[in-house]
Amino acid sequence: MHNLSAMLVLLLVASPAWGKPSCSEGKVWEDSNRSGTIDANEKPLAGIKVSDGARLATTDEAGIYHLPPIEGRTLFVIKPAGYEFPARADGLPDFWSNLRSEQGPKLKYGGIPATRSACRNFGLWPAQAVAEDGGAPLEVLVFSDTQTKSKTDIDYYKRDIVEPLVGKQRARLGLTLGDVVNDDLSLYPQLNQVTRMLQVPWLHIAGNHDLDFDARHDEESLLTFRNTYGPDTFAWEEREAVFIGLDDVIYRPGQKPAYIGGLREDQFAFLQAYLPTVTKDRLLVIGVHIPFFDAKPGVETFRHADRARLFALLKDFPHVLLLSGHSHTQQHVYHGAVSGWHGSVPLHEYNVGAVCGAFWSGAKDAQGIPDATMADGTPNGYASLQVRAGGAYALAWHPARDPDRALSLHAPKVLRKGAYPAFAVYANVFMGQDDTKVEYRVDGTPWKPMSLVRQADPNLLAENARDDGAEALRGYDRSPEAEPSKHLWRGALPTDLGVGEHRIEVRVHDQGRGEQTASSTYRLQEAAE
Template sequence: MIRSFLWLAFLPIALALPAVASSACMPVTVETSLPLPRSESGVAAGCIAYRRAPATLQGASAQVLVFGDPQVKSAADVDYYRRDIVEPLIGTPAALGIVLGDLVDDAPALYPQVKTVTGLLGVPWLYAPGNHDVDADAVSDEASLDAFHRAIGPDTFARETALANIVVLDDVIVQPGRQPAYIGGLREDQFAFLERWLPSLSKDKLLVVAMHIPLYRRDSADSFRAQDRTRLYALLAPFPHVLVLSAHTHIQQQYAHTARDGWHGPKPLHEYNVGAACGAFWSGVKDAAGIPAATMADGTPNGYAVLTVKMGGAYALAWHNARDPEDTQIGLHAPKVLRHGAYPAWGVYANVYMGDADSRVEYRIDDGAWKPMRRVLQPDPALLAENARDDEADVLRGYDRSPEAKASPHLWRGALPTDLAEGGHVIEVRAFDRWRGEVHAQTRYRLQAAASPRAPL
């Protein structure tokens, strides 16, 4: 394993240590294909400092890489991030990238390395801060991102492109000396900025809101403040094409904000809570390349997302497991053998990584008729089996064991028949992804005759 990062010193220093904005106004980058508004003078609340940058998202469509939580805590983790996520993407057709916070795991000294490794992809990157990016000795929320500002840049900013407008928001409200130590929400200066900037935008483009802590309600002490959510809803409601990107949870989930949440836009507000690049904090058994499995608690492999933005506010999303040449979209778990003629109490489970409550998921056996699978809110059995292997091991199987399996929001089950012929049978599962269309996965099980049970004495 590579333990030294001296090679980073030979890359341009500008990639690692950008200058912090000198203006007190919020920075908005306007790409060269668009007219440049005049920056506002003074330090009035919400004032905007406009800047130029080369065009990225243009043409009929363009791709954006989206990383959730690289969350490195050591040189070893930076090495995993480089080899598992970044290097396989060199040569990407993406024109822009977004990191949704938790660049580091309370290790600000690693900011330059994370930014330089990410910069190997050769596209502009937008970085949101996360709760593990705050200064450990912060005495206030206002002073909680000093290290982030020095090494990475502003915590709140926007970018206007030909195909989409993107705003990156620090939504971690630090509460030193209190419990919880932070909550989700926005500052008054951020609201002032949004109140000035959003009305200047065209409504025929996609508006992307990128943040760390999810906007949707969560049963967690650090959930996004309800009053801030209501205020943000009101600012976003006039826009017909909005996508919220969040991270933080180390699972993956699609969420539709509706009237039950207090959202009153023209259609449900789509939030994609993106899985983590580090998965479950770079945990689990290492593979032949020395990289941990890093499977998340919902059974989703670690990886990254691709957002494709299109003309007229349209977009598409795709999840890609790290270093997966098959680009697997469905994880299957089924028993290897069942008794022929047994009661059909056992099933195949399909973890549809980009699935949601409305997803159509079906299965069939041996080219038979397709049957619907039932969505179940329970842990992925494949990860439960890995938990059992960790429990039964006499020695540590990795630096940190895989996470305890939690109920997955995108798991489906289908009962396996036992009245077919003895021998092997093929299980095929298909799901209908709203962007990719039909995706498939396949596995096998075997039916075996058992000896007659011994007669009772």
């Protein structure tokens, strides 16, 4: 994407005026020379979908869409495959416009200011990347919970996540699954300046820490977010996949809890209008912040009625992937009839780990960056999604300081020769699922299966012990208390081998990245009674 700050594609098809929005149409065209203006030889684009988050319009043969404006909504174009948008002055894709002609509620972080109401013309650029990469899969960077609370945290984000990726990734799209910041919405511009270093079109979904907490009700709670990032409901089409982003945080000021996962009526109206236009030969990705599964047993953390209603709209799509954040751990969940899914195959939800890990906590390394390991033992980092034609996809987790590492090991350093084999090597497989095949061997002996266990990661338990024993704080915040991991495997270590050092090898059959390996050692020694 290229910066088009000097060429804002904001052309009037009606005279600007204060008061209620009156303009009801605009034009979408192929801006082949990327000038930002409609030139005589540039063609209109028919069949392009335009929405205000509830209603859907389609451009005619002249490239004209008709959508009578409604005060307070956000107008946006659904990007068709094979095209891209110019960038706004802040580096974000320029595909939307807020419709607000009257001053909204006074909010701490500004909300959406009143502007002259005008319909938008949208110029789309033929996508060079599509022409250049041939049949290569679609690569998507998936961030969740960047959750910066200060300029210091933004510096961590820059040095830990973004700078190592600059010039080393092939993504055609980036997606942040909410909690972009940690309540301080004034940090959006600074954080965006860091993200734009990646030179990737980037879409943002709202989280519970992106709310205007001084809003009177849910409908006003994302005004500041929308002033920066545009629609809180959107769709984006690539030739390999269709992406739908949904704000699923229902703000309930004055109640406990102050929010719950769910969807609004206008979002269902959008889905009911848009989904019938989506072909079923591509992957359909639904991105949200709060997971669709209940985070606590017996507690409805996402409204079950909304979930069932959404799943009913999706059930006839053969290739669907749900992406969520919020938990600051990660796991894979497969929805079935119990959670209201009645599709032909289980519905896969990948609950993505956090960029900030455990809220940028823990002891700092030599570069001054906090450890940030999450409560399930997953290192902070980001995910990648690779999508091929026909709906096939692969996911991977990339630890910030070692992006190719797929697992971490923990093993004792020394055991007594001949002791009862009650001690083990543990493998935390970051993308592990219940059916993941994890094996180990010692000194090149035949491979043996490891057992999936629901225990806390021993590496994080050791870090908790170091925090407990420290005479002074080891970081701004200590590492989180370890909790049972959903992706931890155990293998007992033999003690009937010779005295000395022995090599442990672990291998994982990862569906997305092939075989992944890690190794460690332990020693056996004689001990007198």
